[in-house]
Amino acid sequence: MGIPFDRLGSLFSRWGHRAYPRWAWPLLSEALRTLPREGRVLDLGGGTGVLARAALAIRPDLKITVVDPAKGMLRHVPAPIEVAFARAEALPFARAQLDAVLLGEALHHFQDPRAALVQVARVLRPGGLLWIYDFDPRAGLGRWVYWGERLLGEPANFMTPQGLLGEIAGLGFSGSFEARRGRYVLTARLKDEKPQAAARPA
Ligand SMILES: C[S@@+](CC[C@H](N)C(=O)[O-])C[C@H]1O[C@@H](n2cnc3c(N)ncnc32)[C@H](O)[C@@H]1O
Known part of the structure; x- marks a missing residue:
């Protein structure tokens, strides 16, 4: 079971942007402004490229790739965005x-x-940017989304923004988040020096 993303490409392509609150866009804009000219960007779990399109509208010079395991979503990603x-x-x-x-809305x-x-x-270079928009399973709308996705048979591997910050700190990131009514935007950078545990070869 689970959400059949492969068959939902048209829906996400047309309406996917509506799932983002207005206050998330200025935060995306602010983060993207710091990237180098023609910087390489991944929209991970990017589906039909809702975020990739928004990023390209803000920074047309960026080289963006949408990564996703659902071909039915990737089919709707417009050029020049790569898939x-x-x-x-x-x-x-x-x-x-x-x-x-x-x-x-992917992690x-x-x-x-x-x-x-x-x-x-x-895959990120030192100083690279990680920008995440997701739901907090312990607050507001996030609680409903959590239970809804569990009923649909999705992994529902939600993290609180505090938990996520702690998780990525162990991988060498430092960052902060803004949360409103069960949704959050987390912005982080990969530090130049990774912690010992993460730097050790597997
Ligand atoms: C709710 S959609 C969000 C799509 C897009 N980011 C957006 O905002 O419209 C979640 C996406 O995660 C993708 N996905 C699920 N499991 C994944 C995985 N293991 N790796 C990458 N993407 C995955 C799905 O195929 C789907 O396109």
Whole structure:
């Protein structure tokens, strides 16, 4: 069971942007402004590219790739945005190649969000940006979304923003979040020096 994303491409392509609150867009804009010219960006679990399109409207010079395992979603991603058919837990990108990773309403859908975050830390360059929009399962609207997705058979691997900050701190990120009524935007940077545990080879 679970949400059949493969068959929901038209829906997300047309209405997906409505799932983001207005206050999230200025935070995205502010974060993207810090990226280098023609920076390389992943929209991870990007579906039809809702975030990628928004990012391109803000910064037309960016080179953006949408990564997703649902071909029916990727089919709706418009050029010049590139697509990669892959799971976040096994990203087909070399180490320290990317300037930013965006995750919009996606992390909690992953089977193994922690493995995905390890991959994100691997592919980002030092100083790289991680921007996440998601629901807090312990607050406001997030509580309902959590239970709704559990009923639908989704992984529902939600994290609180505080928990997520702690999780990524262990991977060498430092950041902050803004939360409103069960939704949050977390912005973080990969520090130049990774902690010993994360830096050690597997
Ligand atoms: C709610 S949609 C959000 C799509 C897009 N970010 C947006 O804002 O419209 C969640 C997406 O996560 C994708 N997804 C699920 N498991 C994934 C995984 N392990 N790795 C990458 N993407 C995954 C789904 O295919 C789906 O496109």
